Amino acid sequence: MKNKIKLDKIDRKILEILQSNAKITNANLATKIGLSPAPTLERVKKLENSGIIKSYHAKLDTDIVGLGVSTFVMVSLKGHNKDNIDKFIESIAEIDEIIECHHITGSGDFILKIIAEDIAAYQRLMLEKVSNIDVVDSMQSMVILSTFKDSKIMPLP
Template identity: 55%
Template sequence: MAAELDKTDFKILRLLQENGRITNLLLSQEIGLSPAPTLERVRKLEMSGFIKSYHALVDEEKLGLGIKTFIQVQLDFHKNNTIQIFLDEVNLIKEITECHHVTGQADFLLKVYVNDIKAYERLIMDKISKISVVKTFQTMMIMSTTKKEPIVPLEY
């Protein structure tokens, strides 16, 4: 699918990842096109799914979300529709911000944000442990984050 993109498209994607609020005029100046074809290219990237959405990156600690964890989850595959049952439940839990189907001993890796250890305990006791298809889980507390890059690498 990346074969559909030319150098200008990649430049647009890079610039929009760096600043999703860049004006069309400034974007057009950066890529060397007039505003109308620049806007047309951006719309095409949006319509074709290369640009999924635009977001503000918020500081979770300033919001009081001081506990961040990864939870490795192993499912009990003795039940029908195990994965779908798990995903349906996970999608209802607001504290889970990411859910990845992974290889290895765990089946899923969850990223969780909560205010404090009590909130984490409630999450585990009242939600995660009550998902019927969860066999085991293991928590890895995030002590610090040295790299958190919201930008997808475009050059390899």
């Protein structure tokens, strides 16, 4: 487990602002938090170097880029041992359409978030790649019909 890093009020404000708008300039960020640009940049670099800020991403409109089908797939493995888990993780790392993978408790072993161009592309992906992973025992697909909340903003304790 990683060491928890103590954040002060200014660090929390920086993280709140950057989660909402990672493209904000350092000068604008400095104004919003009430510091000059140099110490603001220093604080952001500290948050990046400590690993709290892992990366910056552009959020794409899936419809506009032609990715019309999103699903969650619950996967159960043939055996829940380290070798099977490692083989599964290694295999799914090679499949770009799997955009999230979570090891879970409950009736399945993993839940995947998969994005594809359309139902036909999704079906090909499942038949030709995911179901061919030799350690996979069963899969249950759930097609996402609508998304009402898709926030990437973490509530800071």
